[in-house]
Amino acid sequence: MSRTLRATTRQVILYILLVIVLLWILVPIVWMLLSSLKPTNAIFSSTPTFLFVPTLQHYIDVFTSGNGFSSYIVNSILASGISTLISVGLGCFAGYGLARAQFKGKDNLAFWIISTRMAPIAAVILPLYIGFRYLHLTNTLTGLIISYLTFNLPFAIWIMNAFFSDLPISLEEAARVDGAGRWQTFWDIVLPLVAPGTATTAILCLVFAWNDYSFAQTFAGPNSQTLPLSASQLITQTGIDWGQLTAIGTIVALPMVVIGLAVRRWLVKGLTLGAVK
């Protein structure tokens, strides 16, 4: 009896701690959501307002204030989407090659790929900026896509390699014995088996590119501005429009949270670059 009592007390304490953790994590997010739905005077009050009549005014303002918000969304989707497609497409082939081929200098190749992924963004931006000026790629979506490839391509190669390495090679050998060619084995046997891995890689690439601020801030011009830039542009000398800002914050965050949680099962592997299953 006292043993179960002790176990129950322990669980109660654990749940109290869990509530504290959840409050710490969720309060800013919920506050952002609530603020985006508040009338302006309820945001700009010196004591927090908890009761208010919800309004979509800030969301409407975001789209109609004449800053071309819709084109920002299109740019964001195109830049992150196309860079993801290229990364995952090329990454699938290279990752498979890396997983199956045995050759001298494989370790060096792996090191090069992983250190490209780890390179500090500020240090990557600098030579790209000069190169883009020279090639007239600033203020273009192409430039933005290339700059996203600098981190997403090595990431995709590396992660796909990890997913392919987990497949038992006997499957491929069996297919080859049955007379399937190299390509056929790859397309019909191997690729379908790593589908969850490919999806996870694609979603993480999308999140990394969509969430980028530094590259866009440096390279994008009027023709290629992305969503995160539109948020930062609300910071002006005369003050910050927190209503619109929290609305944009919600628009930027929500789709990534949804697709991120959709692949939660494979996230650990993806985010540890394949080191933890």
Next chain:
Amino acid sequence: MMLPALILLAAISIIPFLYMIWMSFNTVSLFGGVSFQWAGLANWVQMFTDPDVKSSWLISLIYFVATVGVEMILGIAIALLLYEITWGKNIALSLIIIPMFIAPVIVGLLGRFMLDPTYGLYSWLFKSTHIYTHPILGEQVSAFVSVVLMDVWEWTPLITLITLAGLVSMSQEVLEAAKVDGASYLARLRHVIFPLTTSVIVVALLIRAMDAIRYFDVIWLSTAGGPADSTKIIPLRLYDEAFRFFHLGYAAAIGLGMLAFSIIVANLFLAALKRREVAG
């Protein structure tokens, strides 16, 4: 099969890298087209003697130790908590990892919103409880603590997620045996749980370590390195030198210094990976 990807990767990584080395030995000007003027070791000498760069490295180091340290301790603690609870583990984990997916620029702006001296929820909380009444992002120490905590808020969940995966894959038999032997929770933690999850925790640490120097958006958007440069970590310094003062050659030298740091981390990561493979 690997060639298309590797050629593209070489074009966007090796060429810029060599270009950056070349830049660091030159004075680079953007006006009237890009032009280079040989400067010898001037940028490198400047980097090793510039007190501003030195202080930025120091701030980066403190920021790095503080963020990664707090994230590790808190992340592991939350993972242990989730591991022990009986009901709602999955939903709790899903809620906890939400911050990871929010763009760092939004995290920085949200932090600024929560800490706004007039309208911020947290500022109001601190003021009405008399814990802290100054403008939080306006004072050096509190601004630094704030940007650390913003990063901690966004990335502690990653440590929790990785550590929990390590905990779940522990052998249940060993754990049960320790329980039957009457080992206390702390004893089990020390002698069973930690030894079994060390390699996973090391991976979590290295993943965080490399990202801690990669990103600078949160600070950029919340304090922009201020007040009085108290949060100006080295990537922000580089960005200022390059795109505010247009000392591009000098910025290249700073960038190569940062790159050296991440190459060390990459090496450690590969070593950890190898050891895990050997361990099975």
